[in-house]
Amino acid sequence: MKKTLLAAAMTLIGATSAIADPIFGTWKTIPDDNGNYGLINVTACGSTICGTLAKSFNPDGSALDSPNNGRKIIWDMKSDGGGAYSGGKVYSPDRDKTYKGKLVLSGNSLAVSGCVLGICRSGGSWTRVK
Numbered sequence: 001m002k003k004t005l006l007a008a009a010m011t012l013i014g015a016t017s018a019i020a021d022p023i024f025g026t027w028k029t030i031p032d033d034n035g036n037y038g039l040i041n042v043t044a045c046g047s048t049i050c051g052t053l054a055k056s057f058n059p060d061g062s063a064l065d066s067p068n069n070g071r072k073i074i075w076d077m078k079s080d081g082g083g084a085y086s087g088g089k090v091y092s093p094d095r096d097k098t099y100k101g102k103l104v105l106s107g108n109s110l111a112v113s114g115c116v117l118g119i120c121r122s123g124g125s126w127t128r129v130k
Contacts, residue, residue: 021079023049023105029112030124032094035059036066039129040073049077049085053093068093077103090114090123 027040036058042051051074056066077088083105090101090112099114099121112123 021049022083023079023085023103023110026054026129027051027110027126028129029126031059032092034094036064036094038066038068038073038093040126042074045075047078048075048088049079050075050088066093074101074103077101092121092123 021044023042024044025042027042029037029040031037036056038056039054040051041054042049044050050072053066053068053071053073056064056069058064071091071093073091073093075089077085079085085103085105086101088101090099090103091097092099092114097116099116101112101114103113104111108128110126110128112126114121114123
């Protein structure tokens, strides 16, 4: 009986981890202090959520060869349920700062914010690309 329950529990755990989190996908950031913006690929990183800067753009929409392309912008985020995520970090390339981050998912909009040394900043609402 114990073996059957253990097998059922392991199957359930495996099935729930295979389900994609609604935050997963590609997100377009708002323009930064320099007018540049990027596309962030949000995926699973083990048991947490992370996001990598896939591509950067100048204010005119042309591709930007940024040294931050390929860099993790979000890491160690965990779902709090109800579209809220916390516990991780968010990196802001334009300010070269890492913030204790919060994300709030609402449909195709992702509100990004973070705090460092008591100073909090909004990263605006990112828009889902895919």
